[in-house]
Amino acid sequence: AQKVTQAQTEISVVEKEDVTLDCVYETRDTTYYLFWYKQPPSGELVFLIRRNSFDEQNEISGRYSWNFQKSTSSFNFTITASQVVDSAVYFCALSLTNTGNQFYFGTGTSLTVIP
């Protein structure tokens, strides 16, 4: 069975601070895909990143970076120099297919960036 844990329910930071959102996953499959989605107050789900289990390279996209460590089954997400627009709920998810059929979601981390 697959499971994703986001232990941080709510995080508040002051604007321009860095913040890391934790994600720990469980699966017995050797091929799997990890995702992060952002859900702003408007409610839609915005795709941020997909990473497959064979690619442990860290990724950076602007102020966003992701640290994938198979040894600790973690796929953490860091926002550098946070901005008010980063305030949202962030979900980590696992799928056994690269296009995300049958996602297993974490419970989400609500991030509030205080101006």
Add this chain to the structure above:
Amino acid sequence: NAGVTQTPKFQVLKTGQSMTLQCAQDMNHEYMSWYRQDPGMGLRLIHYSVGAGITDQGEVPNGYNVSRSTTEDFPLRLLSAAPSQTSVYFCLSGSRTLNTEAFFGQGTRLTVV
């Protein structure tokens, strides 16, 4: 989101009423699935389909029916709504063959009173 249309956006039902949540995609995707989002529980898989004529149960299927008679459409049916089905519902569409992201619909907020 591009190519995935969910209707309605909002709905209020009385206990015991039935309704169908519609999901349509125009990207010729094989994979479609339904999730419900509840506070503190993330999104949970209700039913999924890997192609026309093929459906299967997810994590929380009770109280919901689905069918996939065409590639484009994947409706979710509530036969007898219950207050426990008050939730936000998302449809997801993805390609089995193309290495592209899956797409979520905009969501349907359902309240059962």
